[in-house]
Amino acid sequence: MISAEVFSSYHMQYGHGISAVSSTPFSPPVDFHMTKWHNPAKKECTHILKGKCHKCKKWIPVKSLEDLEIKVKEIYWWKHAAACHQGTHIKGNDAFF
Numbered sequence: 001m002i003s004a005e006v007f008s009s010y011h012m013q014y015g016h017g018i019s020a021v022s023s024t025p026f027s028p029p030v031d032f033h034m035t036k037w038h039n040p041a042k043k044e045c046t047h048i049l050k051g052k053c054h055k056c057k058k059w060i061p062v063k064s065l066e067d068l069e070i071k072v073k074e075i076y077w078w079k080h081a082a083a084c085h086q087g088t089h090i091k092g093n094d095a096f097f
Contacts, residue, residue: 026081
């Protein structure tokens with residue numbers, strides 16, 4: 001059985017984009033670009049939107065390759081941020097309240 005604390009952290013990270021490390025919202029991508037997806041399968045998108053991470057500087061897909069409606073659209077970015085950011089923020093983006 002999952003404890004309420006663990007469930008709460010998971011829910012806040014992947015339901016609302018709140019870091020379990022810093023208890024603040026994850027920083028958004030610093031830039032976006034669209035990349036052509038070569039040889040997409042029947043139900044996949046032909047283009048994929050990517051966001052650039054402020055910490056690792058990698059371009060991360062911010063939406064599914066599959067052409068379908070996602071309930072929490074930011075989930076792909078938040079999963080990357082939870083693993084990569086480790087409580088860091090974009091300079092000037094740390095005064096949330």
